[in-house]
Amino acid sequence: MTLWTIIIYLIPLKYAHWLHLFPVLKEGWLPILTTVKTSIFSFLGFEIAFFLYPFLQKKEKASMGVVIANTLSLLAFLMVTIGAFIFYSPDEITIYNEPTIEMLKVLEFKFIERLEIVFFSFYLFVISTTVLPFMFMTVFCTSQLVGKQDYSKHLACFLLIEFAVVVLFPPSFDENTHLQQVIEKAGIILAFAFPLCLWGYVWVHGLFKRRAIK
Amino acid sequence: MKRMCLAILLVFLIAILSSCGRHVPLEDLTISLILGVDLDDENNLIISESSPVFNKDAKKSVETYQLKAKSIRASRKYFDALATGEVTAAKIQILLLGKRVLEHEDWFSILDTVYRNPTFSINTRVIVVDGPVSDVIFYKPADKPQLALHLKEAIDKNNGRSRTVNNTLQVLHRQMYEKGLTPSISEIKKEKNLKFVGVSLLNENGKYVDSLSIQDSSLLLILKDEQKQEVTFTIPMKSLDDEGGIFNKNELSIDVNRVKSKVKTKYDQDKFHFNYKIHMTVTIVEQLFPVGKVKEKELEKMIEKELNSRFKVLIKKIQENKIDPIGLGLYARAYQYEQYKKVEEHWGKALAESNIDVSVDIDIKSMGAIK
Incomplete structure (x- = not known):
């Protein structure tokens, strides 16, 4: 589903300046490593496998699925990022709030102008795939907590609450960014620190149990 | 299955019908095709705009206004007061910059709204006018299509024959901010006819420094x-x-x-x-x-x-x-x-x-x- 968006990103490449990509490691590795924190958010979601694992029928293929899914999204992000890097000069790209969206404004055909407006309405569906798994997991987990299999009621409640929040307190751009940063941190903890702790717990638990048996 | 169909139908209806809420008939719009920015003799900012008229009763097919304003956005309310319909900037094809503007440093900030306001088209061609912008924007030759079309075609064609740079707002933005590059914009002059004279070269701060003839512009394009x-x-x-x-x-x-x-x-x-x-x-x-x-x-x-x-x-x-x-x-x-x-x-x-x-x-x- 996201594939066609990438094809659209190929069109502005006629304005590309490949020289912008050089030198490859401008300031060394440090600035690259510091941005990992921000980019990791887009790759989160694989930790859902952690929760879904008990329900899987072919458990041995789970890790493979996670790797394939993340590789696909990696390729998509890589293309869009490189596209933006060669489209914008390194001095100007920092000025834009959303350079990857802004660069689609140059799209223009003989039969349609301002194509980006049409594009964005469809892009909503594409971007929704980032949110949908999280939404699903939320209602899935709450219904599991209550002990019910059917999560449709929870979903309805959740959507209603979300709708009410957005209508009553419409978030500004800054608040959105802030929220994203909070979720990023929470996501990193959930995806990397939490399994480690859990593993530690299981290990310690096992240690004590064995001792008790002795 | 039936519920599924209903759901899909609903989504489509919502998607399509949502556009009915705020429709604006074309006749009620004043679609600016040319925007002009210039300075007068006392260095007051002069904004001008030209738009087609979609009315049978109107004798002229183009309406053009020029007025003093503090900024481009501020000029809209004055244009609204003059024009029949709502003035919209979404379809601006040509941005004319007077050379008097370019003779000052830091003029680029006046274009802020063009980049900040998402309704502006970023493919607008930027052209420098050697002389007052009003000479060009009020020019109505009998043997040419509407000025906006004529200018756009002319600049695209000359670019296709490697005689001038094709400078859209997007390109200009890049050239202004990129430190290893200075802007170069196509230049026109109104004498008896309106004609391309070459490329104006600006320095790092955007100040006009020199012009290139058409032949030299080809050489510049080859070097680029x-x-x-x-x-x-x-x-x-x-x-x-x-x-x-x-x-x-x-x-x-x-x-x-x-x-x-x-x-x-x-x-x-x-x-x-x-x-x-x-x-x-x-x-x-x-x-x-x-x-x-x-x-x-x-x-x-x-x-x-x-x-x-x-x-x-x-x-x-x-x-x-x-x-x-x-x-x-x-x-x-x-x-x-x-x-x-x-x-x-x-x-x-x-x-x-x-x-x-x-x-x-x-x-x-x-x-x-x-x-």
């Missing part, structure tokens, strides 16, 4: 490696020692089929060295001097010599003005980043001190249909 499918030069063969007479007997026109240029970047003895190697495959399309006067090999040498000297003049002009419309700063950054970073803020000055060599290599592919 942005030439389009057709590049033509008409050059006099000075070494023929022929005055030419009334029929310009020493003229030669070439059609450049292929350009392959390579730039080598070096940093040596505290300055940058750029070494251009341009290989052109050309076809001779016009030769006014008699056949057999010069051999093909000599002809190649002569064209090379002529083009080399022209490139030299152009580069001298660029270096004297401490500007870089070619974008050699990009090469410097890509290949000599350590050194470039030191002079990044004053790249024009560094380029003026650097050494730019151009060597043209001509290969005549065909002499044409006749001998």
